[in-house]
Amino acid sequence: MTNNTKPIDDATPLDDISGLKISKSKSYSLKEIYEKEALNIANATLKYLSAPPSKKEAPFTYEWLLKLHEEMFGDVWDWAGKVRTVELSIGIKAYLVSTELKKLSDDIAFWNKNRTFDVYETATRIHHRAVQIHPFKNGNGRWSRMLANIYLRQNGLMPVKWQENLLASENPKRNAYIQALKKADNSNFTDLIAMHKITY
Ligand SMILES: Nc1ncnc2c1ncn2[C@@H]1O[C@H](COP(=O)(O)OP(=O)(O)O)[C@@H](O)[C@H]1O
Ligand SMILES: [Mg+2]
Numbered sequence: 001m002t003n004n005t006k007p008i009d010d011a012t013p014l015d016d017i018s019g020l021k022i023s024k025s026k027s028y029s030l031k032e033i034y035e036k037e038a039l040n041i042a043n044a045t046l047k048y049l050s051a052p053p054s055k056k057e058a059p060f061t062y063e064w065l066l067k068l069h070e071e072m073f074g075d076v077w078d079w080a081g082k083v084r085t086v087e088l089s090i091g092i093k094a095y096l097v098s099t100e101l102k103k104l105s106d107d108i109a110f111w112n113k114n115r116t117f118d119v120y121e122t123a124t125r126i127h128h129r130a131v132q133i134h135p136f137k138n139g140n141g142r143w144s145r146m147l148a149n150i151y152l153r154q155n156g157l158m159p160v161k162w163q164e165n166l167l168a169s170e171n172p173k174r175n176a177y178i179q180a181l182k183k184a185d186n187s188n189f190t191d192l193i194a195m196h197k198i199t200y
Contacts (some may be wrong), residue, residue, distance in 0.1 A: 040075040062105045091134025119155040123148040128184040158199040
């Protein structure tokens with residue numbers, strides 16, 4: 001594979017194209033892979049965000065959380081929708097991923113039932129917990145932001161335009177986003193919640 005493009009983000013190992021489903025006879029640049037992923041993700045976006053998805057379509061159960069990742073990345077990567085078994089620089093230990101993801105789905109059900117937080121805060125907390133767990137080898141950021149958007153849409157609010165193609169390291173907004181995630185790590189959700197209210 002050629003490395004003639006800049007890293008998409010700091011979290012993604014550049015040399016690891018094992019698991020790539022598309023033709024192996026040709027070498028792909030990171031940009032080409034990213035574009036194939038974007039096409040795959042566009043289908044999931046159509047499915048879940050064109051109209052508010054029902055509770056049946058998007059139940060936020062453990063199984064569905066995995067299924068969503070598979071729907072976003074399954075055309076490109078064979079590990080899509082599968083809990084990772086390797087350690088990454090971001091995220092919890094691999095052996096904890098399944099239990100923490102199950103806890104997240106249980107918490108979402110609890111938050112819904114008890115109206116613990118308003119819709120923006122719930123979407124924000126889902127996004128943050130999902131990315132903290134980092135269940136998959138890659139695509140965790142895009143999957144977490146999609147989860148938040150599906151939650152917003154399901155609850156009558158507009159999804160956020162995260163400008164995914166710009167979330168690479170050269171995006172000036174990226175730093176503010178990472179800072180907001182770090183504040184959320186310390187239970188200060190204010191900045192990250194504000195980002196979920198921008199629907200320009
Ligand atoms: N310090 C950090 N640096 C980069 N990304 C971070 C950091 N902390 C949390 N993240 C989250 O991890 C995501 C990157 O993880 P990754 O699995 O590569 O997702 P994707 O491939 O969708 O970008 C970022 O979009 C962000 O949501
Ligand atoms: Mg990545």
